[in-house]
Amino acid sequence: MSVSAHIHSMETFGSVDGPGVRFVLFMQGCRMRCKYCHNPDSWKLNAGEEKTAEEILKFALRYRSYWGKEGGITVSGGEPLLQIDFLLEFFKLCKAEGIHTTIDTAAGPFTREEPFFSKFNELMRYTDLLMVDIKEIDPERHLELTKVKLDNILDCIRYLDEIGKPIWLRHVLVAGYTDDDAEILKLKEFAQSLSNVRKIEVLPYHSFGMYKWESLGFKYELGDVQPPSAERTAQVLKMLDASSYPDFK
Numbered sequence: 001m002s003v004s005a006h007i008h009s010m011e012t013f014g015s016v017d018g019p020g021v022r023f024v025l026f027m028q029g030c031r032m033r034c035k036y037c038h039n040p041d042s043w044k045l046n047a048g049e050e051k052t053a054e055e056i057l058k059f060a061l062r063y064r065s066y067w068g069k070e071g072g073i074t075v076s077g078g079e080p081l082l083q084i085d086f087l088l089e090f091f092k093l094c095k096a097e098g099i100h101t102t103i104d105t106a107a108g109p110f111t112r113e114e115p116f117f118s119k120f121n122e123l124m125r126y127t128d129l130l131m132v133d134i135k136e137i138d139p140e141r142h143l144e145l146t147k148v149k150l151d152n153i154l155d156c157i158r159y160l161d162e163i164g165k166p167i168w169l170r171h172v173l174v175a176g177y178t179d180d181d182a183e184i185l186k187l188k189e190f191a192q193s194l195s196n197v198r199k200i201e202v203l204p205y206h207s208f209g210m211y212k213w214e215s216l217g218f219k220y221e222l223g224d225v226q227p228p229s230a231e232r233t234a235q236v237l238k239m240l241d242a243s244s245y246p247d248f249k
Contacts, residue, residue: 134171
């Protein structure tokens with residue numbers, strides 16, 4: 001029996017969600033409460049539209065001609081790993097079609113406990129790349145920023161390194177929250193301790209999702225925070241030695 005997923009939305013021509021042009025599936029549900037989240041409407045669990053893996057793949061394949069040699073399918077969120085049973089079934093179907101698969105995750109649900117760990121290991125057999133967010137490298141600041149702990153997120157990244165699974169590390173740059181030079185250098189040190197990092201991306205903060213917070217009746221604390229300048233973003237990329245990684249462009 002096919003597993004249904006709770007879906008937030010789909011994008012048919014994604015250009016910033018992995019290599020090449022990609023079909024992007026945004027899953028519904030997330031336990032993080034990041035202060036700068038631009039999709040708070042994706043937080044609620046067991047909401048959104050329900051679809052099966054077969055239905056989604058059939059729809060995605062309409063756009064395969066746009067993907068080229070580098071593109072494929074990315075599953076993002078919300079948090080995809082909260083619906084790991086669906087994700088496993090979906091990626092099995094994708095790989096049967098020869099499609100490049102990517103997961104965009106914050107790794108919050110990761111645990112080495114069962115049954116998750118066995119499912120995760122099987123999922124990795126059908127996953128080509130993971131884009132993993134590190135919201136903040138300091139544990140206390142991470143907890144304050146996201147309302148979840150950091151330890152199992154770093155454990156997930158280290159485990160992906162152990163099994164040789166390629167990853168892109170992503171960091172959202174938010175003035176006053178995630179742009180401290182000392183923390184950036186700690187992030188650099190962590191990245192350089194790994195052998196599976198293919199790319200580091202620095203994503204400039206924006207407030208485009210603020211209206212969603214207001215429409216949901218949530219207080220948005222970052223209303224006065226300005227996006228970082230292009231110069232500051234470039235400086236942080238240089239501090240992280242981003243150009244030394246194989247997939248840097």
